Amino acid sequence: PPQHQASPVSVKKTKVRKNQYHFNLKEYLHKIVGVDLTAIDGMDENSVLSIIAVTGLNMNKWPTADHFTSWLNLSARPKKSGGKTIGHQKRFTNNTATQAFRMAAQTMWQQKGVLGHLYRRLAYTKGSKKAIKAVARRLAVIFYHMVQRQTAYDPKIIALDEAKLKERKIARLKKEAEKLGCTINLQVA
Numbered sequence: 001p002p003q004h005q006a007s008p009v010s011v012k013k014t015k016v017r018k019n020q021y022h023f024n025l026k027e028y029l030h031k032i033v034g035v036d037l038t039a040i041d042g043m044d045e046n047s048v049l050s051i052i053a054v055t056g057l058n059m060n061k062w063p064t065a066d067h068f069t070s071w072l073n074l075s076a077r078p079k080k081s082g083g084k085t086i087g088h089q090k091r092f093t094n095n096t097a098t099q100a101f102r103m104a105a106q107t108m109w110q111q112k113g114v115l116g117h118l119y120r121r122l123a124y125t126k127g128s129k130k131a132i133k134a135v136a137r138r139l140a141v142i143f144y145h146m147v148q149r150q151t152a153y154d155p156k157i158i159a160l161d162e163a164k165l166k167e168r169k170i171a172r173l174k175k176e177a178e179k180l181g182c183t184i185n186l187q188v189a
Helices: 025-033 045-055 065-071 096-110 114-126 128-149 155-179
Strands: 078-081 084-088
Touching (some): 025 045, 065 128, 096 114, 096 128, 114 128
Antiparallel strands (some): 078 084
16 A cells, blocks of 8 residues: 655744744644644644644544533533422543643633634623633534534524524513513614
């Protein structure tokens, strides 16, 4: 069989500091994975590398993204008694991938994108701990789908979720206004 020769990864052109890689890590990760995972908001080369080191590139271990987020301990675990939710289980993990997703989510408070808006909204209403976990879960789902489907990051898909959220909010406000005997006229800004 013919030997496949991989093109070498380029050396960094800028000065390499202590504890940094001497080669272009972004280019290397792109060659390994096939997609640019650093395009995801909040994800840098080091976090992607630490996640891949734990999870690997074979996402068939987890049938769905929900299984993946559950394995990372990023999904909600409600405690139910008599059919009612009475709280949520707190689970702790030393999983390096989970910590990398949480660190990436923690940087979202200063991002101007959709995920940054989601983080700030959740942090305002539910607190920063829950916001970090929710955004980390969203990042893990994006990571899972990008690696499994070999698709590029598209922030418009996340924006569609925000548009649905806005529509639901408008519908809820209209219903509340009808209960009070008022009507709402929408103005497009």
